[in-house]
Amino acid sequence: MDFELSQDHKVLQSAVRDFVEKEIKPIAMKIDEEHMIPDTLVKHMGEMGFLGSYLPEEYGGAGLDMLSYAIVVEEVSKACGSSGVLISAHTSLCSGPIYTFGTEEQKKKWLPALNSGETIGCFLLTEPGAGSDAGGTATTYRREGDEFVINGSKTFITNGGYLGTGVLLASFDRSLKHKGITAFIVDLKSPGVTILKNENKMGIRGSYTTAFAFDDLRVPVENLLGQEGKGFNVAMDTLNGGRIGIASQALGIAEGAFERALAYSKERKQFDQPISNFQAIQFKLADMWTSIETSKLLTYRAACLKDAKKSYTMESAMCKMHASETATFVTKEAIQIHGGYGYIVDYEVERMYRDAKITEIYEGTNEVQRVVISKMLLS
Amino acid sequence: MKTLLIGEYREGKLLESTYELFGFAAQLGAETALLLVGSESQLPAYSGTLYLAEVATCGEYNPGLHKKLVLEAIQKENPDYIVFLHSSYGWDLAPRVAAALKTAQISEVIAIVPDGFEVGCCNAKMRRTVKPNSAKAVLTIQAGAFPVTQPGGTPQLQKLTAEGSATIEFIGYEPAEAKDVDLAKAEVIVSAGRGVGKKDNIPVIAALAKALKGELGASRPVVDAEWVSHSHQVGTTGQTVSPKLYVACGISGAIQHLAGMKKSDFIVAINKDKDAPIGEVADVLVVADVMQFVPALTAKLAQ
Amino acid sequence: MKLLVCIKQVPDLESRFKPNSEGLWYNETDLAWRMNEYDEYAVEQAVRLREEQGEGTELTVLSIGPDRVVEAIKKALAMGCDNAVHIQDPAAACKDPWQIASIVAAHAKDKAYDVIFTGMQSQDRGSAQVGVTLAEQLDFACTSTIVGFEYDNGTITAKRELEGGIKGVVKLKTPALVTCQLGLNVPRYPTLPNIMKAKKKEITAVAVADLLKEGPLATTASFHPPAKKGGGTVLEGDVGAMVDQLIGILKEKTAVLR
Numbered sequence: 001m002d003f004e005l006s007q008d009h010k011v012l013q014s015a016v017r018d019f020v021e022k023e024i025k026p027i028a029m030k031i032d033e034e035h036m037i038p039d040t041l042v043k044h045m046g047e048m049g050f051l052g053s054y055l056p057e058e059y060g061g062a063g064l065d066m067l068s069y070a071i072v073v074e075e076v077s078k079a080c081g082s083s084g085v086l087i088s089a090h091t092s093l094c095s096g097p098i099y100t101f102g103t104e105e106q107k108k109k110w111l112p113a114l115n116s117g118e119t120i121g122c123f124l125l126t127e128p129g130a131g132s133d134a135g136g137t138a139t140t141y142r143r144e145g146d147e148f149v150i151n152g153s154k155t156f157i158t159n160g161g162y163l164g165t166g167v168l169l170a171s172f173d174r175s176l177k178h179k180g181i182t183a184f185i186v187d188l189k190s191p192g193v194t195i196l197k198n199e200n201k202m203g204i205r206g207s208y209t210t211a212f213a214f215d216d217l218r219v220p221v222e223n224l225l226g227q228e229g230k231g232f233n234v235a236m237d238t239l240n241g242g243r244i245g246i247a248s249q250a251l252g253i254a255e256g257a258f259e260r261a262l263a264y265s266k267e268r269k270q271f272d273q274p275i276s277n278f279q280a281i282q283f284k285l286a287d288m289w290t291s292i293e294t295s296k297l298l299t300y301r302a303a304c305l306k307d308a309k310k311s312y313t314m315e316s317a318m319c320k321m322h323a324s325e326t327a328t329f330v331t332k333e334a335i336q337i338h339g340g341y342g343y344i345v346d347y348e349v350e351r352m353y354r355d356a357k358i359t360e361i362y363e364g365t366n367e368v369q370r371v372v373i374s375k376m377l378l379s
Numbered sequence: 380m381k382t383l384l385i386g387e388y389r390e391g392k393l394l395e396s397t398y399e400l401f402g403f404a405a406q407l408g409a410e411t412a413l414l415l416v417g418s419e420s421q422l423p424a425y426s427g428t429l430y431l432a433e434v435a436t437c438g439e440y441n442p443g444l445h446k447k448l449v450l451e452a453i454q455k456e457n458p459d460y461i462v463f464l465h466s467s468y469g470w471d472l473a474p475r476v477a478a479a480l481k482t483a484q485i486s487e488v489i490a491i492v493p494d495g496f497e498v499g500c501c502n503a504k505m506r507r508t509v510k511p512n513s514a515k516a517v518l519t520i521q522a523g524a525f526p527v528t529q530p531g532g533t534p535q536l537q538k539l540t541a542e543g544s545a546t547i548e549f550i551g552y553e554p555a556e557a558k559d560v561d562l563a564k565a566e567v568i569v570s571a572g573r574g575v576g577k578k579d580n581i582p583v584i585a586a587l588a589k590a591l592k593g594e595l596g597a598s599r600p601v602v603d604a605e606w607v608s609h610s611h612q613v614g615t616t617g618q619t620v621s622p623k624l625y626v627a628c629g630i631s632g633a634i635q636h637l638a639g640m641k642k643s644d645f646i647v648a649i650n651k652d653k654d655a656p657i658g659e660v661a662d663v664l665v666v667a668d669v670m671q672f673v674p675a676l677t678a679k680l681a682q
Numbered sequence: 683m684k685l686l687v688c689i690k691q692v693p694d695l696e697s698r699f700k701p702n703s704e705g706l707w708y709n710e711t712d713l714a715w716r717m718n719e720y721d722e723y724a725v726e727q728a729v730r731l732r733e734e735q736g737e738g739t740e741l742t743v744l745s746i747g748p749d750r751v752v753e754a755i756k757k758a759l760a761m762g763c764d765n766a767v768h769i770q771d772p773a774a775a776c777k778d779p780w781q782i783a784s785i786v787a788a789h790a791k792d793k794a795y796d797v798i799f800t801g802m803q804s805q806d807r808g809s810a811q812v813g814v815t816l817a818e819q820l821d822f823a824c825t826s827t828i829v830g831f832e833y834d835n836g837t838i839t840a841k842r843e844l845e846g847g848i849k850g851v852v853k854l855k856t857p858a859l860v861t862c863q864l865g866l867n868v869p870r871y872p873t874l875p876n877i878m879k880a881k882k883k884e885i886t887a888v889a890v891a892d893l894l895k896e897g898p899l900a901t902t903a904s905f906h907p908p909a910k911k912g913g914g915t916v917l918e919g920d921v922g923a924m925v926d927q928l929i930g931i932l933k934e935k936t937a938v939l940r
Binding site for chain 2: 693695699708778779780803805806807808809810811814815818819823824825826827839841842843844845848849850851852853854855897898899900901902903904905906907908914915916917918921922924925926928929931932935936937938939
């Protein structure tokens with residue numbers, strides 16, 4: 001067993017880190033305050049290949065592996081959780097399923113623009129009445145000639161506000177539950193797509209979380225992703241991969257907060273000594289770091305399993321669950337170490353605390369992750 | 380012990396920093412000889428041997444020829460140390476001389492210590508003591524590390540000439556660009572904090588900055604209050620700076636400010652509060668009202 | 683046309699440095715490594731020249747050190763260098779600038795490089811000697827501390843950064859070596875696709891023993907932190923007296939009033 005990153009992964013990590021230090025970290029506070037990631041940054045991340053890291057070069061991706069992708073999301077999220085989830089949702093939840101389930105024509109048509117960041121991807125599964133329960137999908141479709149006609153609504157759609165490319169789940173017969181679900185590739189600039197609202201959130205405020213209504217959205221038949229009635233498989237497989245992305249995001253947020261807390265504890269003096277001299281602070285740091293390291297091991301392992309084309313369902317659930325709980329724990333403790341300053345926006349740990357919470361909720365709540373893990377243990 | 384000191388000329392003038400070489404030689408307790416590529420119309424106040432080559436024929440930057448001149452002077456003087464300033468002229472020429480002699484070069488010497496010379500490393504965070512293995516050694520000394528020493532007198536001139544085709548053609552000088560504030564490059568920063576009182580008092584701080592040939596900096600509250608533009612802000616959300624001199628005027632020293640300036644070489648804090656945290660990083664803490672002390676200091680410096 | 687850029691891998695300078703067990707250099711444990719910042723500008727300038735010259739131009743990146751320096755080499759390859767030479771030397775940190783320059787010179791002497799780029803100095807050792815010394819050893823024209831670079835048909839026009847922001851403009855004919863100052867250009871980020879492509883570029887490993895024929899000219903006697911600053915001086919009392927005291931201190935302890 002070798003727990004070291006390969007030299008190539010280290011090169012990648014340090015390249016991403018440099019970019020993040022110079023291009024993202026200085027504006028992370030502004031992204032949060034203005035509820036928006038500047039278009040220039042999105043474009044720049046596209047040019048860097050951050051939006052197509054593990055997709056093959058023949059489709060305009062960087063041709064790297066899942067571990068590289070996890071490192072990219074982690075490093076970006078150290079500075080900005082909003083930018084991290086943009087990459088994660090875009091790659092895992094849109095480019096990912098198109099690559100896995102798409103035909104050669106579909107891959108050639110959609111992936112290059114996604115990988116370059118020319119269009120931003122999203123995943124349209126969640127509905128007002130259906131979250132992790134994909135079988136409850138109420139958005140319906142019918143076939144009319146060479147088109148599918150989609151009606152319904154979707155909510156909590158990360159990256160939705162970019163009106164880019166989406167993988168959308170709809171049912172042709174709600175009574176069939178998950179067996180009636182089909183996946184489509186949709187261009188969200190099409191007629192029939194309405195943004196109901198972009199949500200105002202506690203954290204990851206720079207990331208779009210969009211509610212859509214679809215009123216006779218017409219999709220050509222060649223946009224069918226996989227087979228009719230097999231959309232549930234697409235959704236489940238996509239969420240599996242997506243969990244690695246969210247785990248990486250959570251891991252990054254935790255590391256970002258830890259770095260600040262560690263530095264602050266050495267600088268801040270009380271009673272004529274740095275507060276890191278106090279065991280109360282030392283124990284916090286030890287616990288925080290141990291949680292971060294275990295999260296990292298779980299996350300990297302899940303990524304490596306996916307790269308090795310082995311089953312990773314349980315591992316992705318574990319890393320998502322553990323990393324997200326680590327993120328909320330570490331960011332909370334980071335504020336505590338900062339004392340009153342931690343509660344002030346300037347020190348950024350309060351933003352990280354707000355950003356962290358969602359990682360326990362989206363991409364399957366941690367309760368659902370526990371269901372996944374325990375089911376596999378008991379089956 | 381004997382040193383051959385290599386002085387500097389730029390744009391027709393003897394550079395004042397040349398006198399730091401004498402300060403170094405004095406600390407070493409060594410005899411001196413000086414080499415200058417300059418002009419007889421501008422001779423240093425120095426009573427020793429001056430090897431003078433005409434700048435009109437040898438150029439201000441012509442490392443090939445200057446190397447020959449230095450080597451010739453070395454042959455005549457047989458010095459133990461050939462000493463340059465660690466400057467754009469010195470660090471360019473010194474390795475050429477050292478390579479020609481195949482002798483040790485020790486760069487950016489900041490102190491003379493019993494077992495050699497002390498030099499900075501790791502971004503000035505650490506020090507190395509280095510000693511030459513060769514009989515002679517080429518040294519470059521850090522600007523400002525040794526005191527300016529004017530030996531006085533009239534030099535005994537020994538004129539040198541050198542010929543040969545230059546491998547480098549010197550085209551000319553370009554003046555420094557007029558820039559908006561670039562605190563990262565400033566050698567002196569005088570920063571205003573809330574203790575300055577009000578926006579109308581900022582010019583008082585700016586005047587001190589000007590008197591010290593430095594830039595105006597500011598703490599975050601002063602920027603937030605729009606007394607000074609953001610480009611002047613020092614601290615974690617502004618710029619991190621490490622000038623040779625940092626003067627904190629009416630800055631109490633919030634951690635985010637300290638993190639942005641504590642690596643400065645020398646820190647002066649002017650504050651009414653003797654216990655202000657800025658005192659922890661300050662080399663000198665002046666306990667005074669900023670608006671009384673600063674104008675007095677500026678006036679004195681102007682004299 | 684053949685180009686060479688020499689790079690060094692250095693620790694993150696934000697690190698805390700502790701002397702190693704010999705007390706002659708820093709302890710390498712727990713340090714994060716990166717490409718020397720000055721060398722990033724050198725790589726960028728070399729890659730730009732490589733791109734301008736196009737087909738038939740070959741840009742090699744060279745680094746001396748233990749296996750870890752391959753990380754810096756790969757970054758340079760991802761930035762656009764064509765191939766690399768890794769001179770394997772676990773003890774590179776113990777060599778003096780004369781030896782380092784000699785090793786590179788031994789590699790370069792029969793390679794017919796037209797232009798060699800180096801950083802102006804390393805961030806850790808900071809001797810600012812290797813580039814110029816290498817040029818002397820190879821008998822290349824050389825100028826240092828450049829903040830501007832243009833190449834035209836065998837002639838380089840470079841701007842040297844002098845004190846006070848003044849620049850000196852010089853021309854030199856190839857073969858030539860330039861040492862690069864911060865701000866020369868804006869080094870590009872290695873993109874992920876280029877990191878992937880760099881994996882396929884050739885890195886030739888050479889044992890240092892094959893190239894090193896020179897002994898050190900200088901010896902490091904110790905590596906240590908600077909003497910601790912004493913507690914700060916506190917001035918109190920009459921304003922006029924304090925002004926005089928402060929000016930005295932500034933004259934003595936700093937270079938700014940000279």
